[in-house]
Amino acid sequence: MMQKGEMYVGWSTKDDVRKRGGSGGLVTSMLAAALEKKLVDSVVVLKKINEFEAVPIITSDVNEVLNSAGSLHSVPSNFAKLLANRNLKVALPAKGCDVRGIIEQGKRNAIYLDNTFIVGLNCGGSMHPVVTRDMLEVMYKIKPEDVHGEEIEKGKLIFKTKDGKENAITIDELEEKGYGRRESCRYCTIKIPNNSDIACGNWGVTGDLAGKATFVEINSEKGARLLQNAVDAGYIQVQKPDEKGVAMRARIKGVMEGLGKKWKEKIFVPIDSNRLEYFRKELENCIDCEACKTVCPTCSCGDVSKCTEYHSRNDAYRMSMYHLVRFLHLADACIGCGQCSDVCPVDIPLTRLYRRFANPVQEQLKYEPGMDMRKPPYFEVKLNE
Amino acid sequence: MSAEPTASTAAKTDGWEPKIVAFCCNWCSYGGADSAGMGRFQQPASARIIRVMCSGRIDPLHVFNAFLEGADAVLVTGCHIGDCHYVNGNDKTKIKYKYLENVAHELGIEKERLQLNWISASEGEKFANFIRDVTAQIKKLGPSPLKPEGVA
Numbered sequence: 001m002m003q004k005g006e007m008y009v010g011w012s013t014k015d016d017v018r019k020r021g022g023s024g025g026l027v028t029s030m031l032a033a034a035l036e037k038k039l040v041d042s043v044v045v046l047k048k049i050n051e052f053e054a055v056p057i058i059t060s061d062v063n064e065v066l067n068s069a070g071s072l073h074s075v076p077s078n079f080a081k082l083l084a085n086r087n088l089k090v091a092l093p094a095k096g097c098d099v100r101g102i103i104e105q106g107k108r109n110a111i112y113l114d115n116t117f118i119v120g121l122n123c124g125g126s127m128h129p130v131v132t133r134d135m136l137e138v139m140y141k142i143k144p145e146d147v148h149g150e151e152i153e154k155g156k157l158i159f160k161t162k163d164g165k166e167n168a169i170t171i172d173e174l175e176e177k178g179y180g181r182r183e184s185c186r187y188c189t190i191k192i193p194n195n196s197d198i199a200c201g202n203w204g205v206t207g208d209l210a211g212k213a214t215f216v217e218i219n220s221e222k223g224a225r226l227l228q229n230a231v232d233a234g235y236i237q238v239q240k241p242d243e244k245g246v247a248m249r250a251r252i253k254g255v256m257e258g259l260g261k262k263w264k265e266k267i268f269v270p271i272d273s274n275r276l277e278y279f280r281k282e283l284e285n286c287i288d289c290e291a292c293k294t295v296c297p298t299c300s301c302g303d304v305s306k307c308t309e310y311h312s313r314n315d316a317y318r319m320s321m322y323h324l325v326r327f328l329h330l331a332d333a334c335i336g337c338g339q340c341s342d343v344c345p346v347d348i349p350l351t352r353l354y355r356r357f358a359n360p361v362q363e364q365l366k367y368e369p370g371m372d373m374r375k376p377p378y379f380e381v382k383l384n385e
Numbered sequence: 386m387s388a389e390p391t392a393s394t395a396a397k398t399d400g401w402e403p404k405i406v407a408f409c410c411n412w413c414s415y416g417g418a419d420s421a422g423m424g425r426f427q428q429p430a431s432a433r434i435i436r437v438m439c440s441g442r443i444d445p446l447h448v449f450n451a452f453l454e455g456a457d458a459v460l461v462t463g464c465h466i467g468d469c470h471y472v473n474g475n476d477k478t479k480i481k482y483k484y485l486e487n488v489a490h491e492l493g494i495e496k497e498r499l500q501l502n503w504i505s506a507s508e509g510e511k512f513a514n515f516i517r518d519v520t521a522q523i524k525k526l527g528p529s530p531l532k533p534e535g536v537a
Contacts, residue, residue, distance in 0.1 A: 275493030276530050310446060317453040318531050319492075324449045328488050361487045381473055383480045 002224040007246060009205055010227075010238035011213040014066070018212070021069035023202040026214035026236055027093050027119055028069040032062050033230035034091045040117060044079050044092035046072060051147045052129040056082055058090070073150055074127040076182060078339050080297035084110040091117035091226065095126070096190035097337035100370025101297025103195060104333060107373065108300040117226050120193030120219070122201025124152065124256060125185030128342060135179035140167045184338030184351045187264040191256040192249075195371050198223030204241060204249030215241060215249055267352065268359060276319075282353060283323055285346040288313065292340035292350050293326065298333040298369065327357045332378055334358035335370050403457040403523040405432045405516070408447070409504075410440045410474075413464035416506025426513035429520045432460070439463070441474030445485045448499065455536035457529045458498045458519055461485075462512075465503040475503070497522040498529060 002008075011024030018025045031043045045068035046054040054075045059065065079092055080101025094102065099120050106113040127135075133144045142161055149160040156168045157180070174180035193199050197220045204215040216238070218224050230236045271278055293299055293307060301307075307329070311322035336358070340350035362368060365377045377383075409415040415436050421428060437443055440463025451459045461482060463475045482501050489499050500519060504512050 275491065277493075279492060306446060310450070315453070316533060318533060319453065321446075321449065321453065324453075324488075324492075325446060327492075328445050328449075328484060331484050331488055357488050357491050360491065361484060364483070364487070378480060378484060380480060382476045383483060 002218060002228045004218055004221055004224060006218050006224075007241050008216045008218075008227070008238040009209060009213050009241045009245065010216055010236050011209075013235060013237055017066055017069045022071040023205065023211065024209075024213040025069050026216065027121065027200050028066060029235040030119065030226060030230040031091050031093065032065045033233040033235035034117060034226055035060065035062050035065060036235075037229050037233050039226065039229050040091040040115075041089040044082065044090060046075060046077065048072065051150065052132060052144065058082070058086075058088065070149075073125075073152065074129045074132040076126040076128060076338065076342055078295070078297045078337055080105050080111075081295065083116070084300060087112060087115075089115045091119065093119045093121055094193070094196060095121050095123035096188065096193040096195075097123075097297070097335055097370075099193045099196045100190070100335040101337060103370045103373070104298040104335065105300060107375065110300045114222075117222055118196040118198075119223075119226070120196025120199040122192050122199065122203055123185075123188075124191065125181035125188070127180065128182050131179055131182075135174065139169060139174060139177065139179060142167060182338050182342070183267065183349070184336050184341065184355075187260050187267055187355075188336060189257045189260040189264075190371075191260070192217070192253050194219050196223070198226055201249075203252045204245040206242060206245045206248060215245065268356065279353065280319060282348055283320060286320060286323070286348060287346060288320075288322065289345060290322075291343045291345065295339040295343050296330075297337055297339065298330070298335060323353075327354065330354045331357045331361040332365065332367055332376050333369050334362075401524070401528070402429070403431050403520060403528075404455060405458045405460060405519060405523065406451040406456040407432045407434050407460040407462060407516070408440065408443045409434050409436055410463040410470075411436055411438045412470040413468065413506050414440075414462035414502075414504040414512065417462075417504040417508050417512040420507060420509030421513040422509075424509040426510050428513040428516045431520045431523075432516050439469065439471050439474035440478040441469075441471065441476075441481075443478065443481070445481055445488070448485060448489075452494070452498075452529060452531045453533065455529070455532045457526075457532070458500070458523045460515070460519065461499075461501045462504050462515075465505055468505065494529075494531070495526055497526060 010026045012018045012026055012029035017028050021028045034040050035043050042058050042060045043065050044058050045065055047057045048054045052074050054072055056077050078101055079098045084105050099118055102111055105111040136142055136144045146161045147159050148162045151158045156170050158166055158168045160166050171180050199217045200214050205213045307322050307325040334354045336355055338351045344350055367377050409418055418434055443461055448459045463478055466475055469475045502515055
């Protein structure tokens with residue numbers, strides 16, 4: 001029987017899934033097995049429309065799950081809000097910020113965590129689809145429509161075109177020019193989601209298995225059940241990883257986190273004078289569409305909430321009450337997933353603004369939202385100093 | 386929205402009196418304000434007192450609303466820790482204030498404009514001194530940058 005804390009290297013036993021899926025298709029097969037053996041009633045997958053578009057769907061069809069094999073780096077979705085208030089018995093793949101969002105929703109009683117199997121995915125960052133299209137034309141000089149596949153390898157972003165050619169440019173170079181990963185991904189420091197039930201990724205796979213298998217770390221009893229189930233059902237094959245692989249995985253994690261911290265320092269330079277004017281300028285174009293609130297994976301007030309009910313354009317305040325309430329509410333809840341910036345129709349860098357408030361508060365209270373089940377400090381009875 | 390905050394700062398020299406919103410809890414600091422009056426402790430007429438049943442009732446939203454409506458300073462006052470009429474209401478105030486303080490600071494509101502103080506019902510002199518000190522500090526700072534247009 002598999003135990004919490006154990007590590008494995010595994011791959012799918014289904015040939016086509018193994019070929020199509022990223023790193024051996026283990027995650028896809030594991031989800032399919034969970035559905036087939038009735039461990040869960042449904043699975044969340046991304047249904048691909050094209051290389052830059054996909055919609056998250058909740059499905060009970062095993063074939064749909066198997067068809068979803070393959071990774072998409074330029075579809076920054078977040079599954080937390082999709083599951084909220086639905087009371088599903090579900091398994092889903094989730095990158096670090098999805099996991100954090102789901103746990104935060106769990107704390108707010110919108111998701112029943114005991115019934116949610118979270119398959120964490122190592123994540124070095126995702127890209128905004130519009131920026132990616134632009135980048136393909138400007139940097140790669142290829143038409144977005146010709147792209148057939150993408151991959152990230154050794155710090156290079158590789159796009160394959162339909163005629164079989166590979167185009168590679170280093171991510172550092174892309175980010176210097178303002179393309180590449182989303183800003184929130186650059187300063188994210190959760191690279192291996194150990195807050196999920198089971199953490200999967202290609203880091204730490206060595207030898208001739210490299211690129212063809214997935215490294216798995218079991219983080220909870222639920223995760224052990226999920227993996228055991230898939231092995232028993234004959235969907236996947238696992239073996240123990242070698243020591244070199246474990247060390248390599250830890251090293252990559254360290255390097256990535258270090259880079260994230262560096263970006264954080266670079267982006268959040270303290271503003272010395274007239275901070276109020278800075279925030280006022282940034283929020284000037286807000287059209288009160290409330291899209292940022294709708295997508296926010298930690299917000300769970302619903303349609304009638306403090307931020308909207310106490311806000312009126314007629315007030316003509318120097319600063320929008322809507323944003324002030326959100327700044328305050330997200331001070332301990334913001335997980336820095338970047339969804340708000342992505343959806344903003346007037347391109348306000350909202351994540352950056354929220355993080356400006358969240359960074360000092362979360363540091364002072366030593367509270368990281370979505371990493372464990374600790375109650376948000378705002379609702380604690382006494383301040384622990 | 387477009388007017389620069391500099392327009393209102395000119396007024397600070399000619400006898401400008403700051404507007405201070407003071408949230409006082411029913412059991413302690415409101416009593417403190419009362420005894421300040423009864424004990425004839427002199428204090429400037431700059432404070433507008435809002436009585437709440439407990440300082441724990443003060444939502445950060447109330448404070449922001451006060452600023453946005455034109456307050457030059459907002460004071461949050463309550464019973465001393467351990468003396469709360471509702472056992473631990475002011476412990477919760479302390480937590481909320483921590484958030485409020487951080488957000489207000491990051492927003493660029495000077496720390497003198499938002500203050501927390503514990504005042505008991507017998508500390509009339511402390512209340513009067515507190516109001517006097519804050520008024521002096523705010524007079525030096527000038528009108529709040531969050532003050533809406535057309536509000537003195």
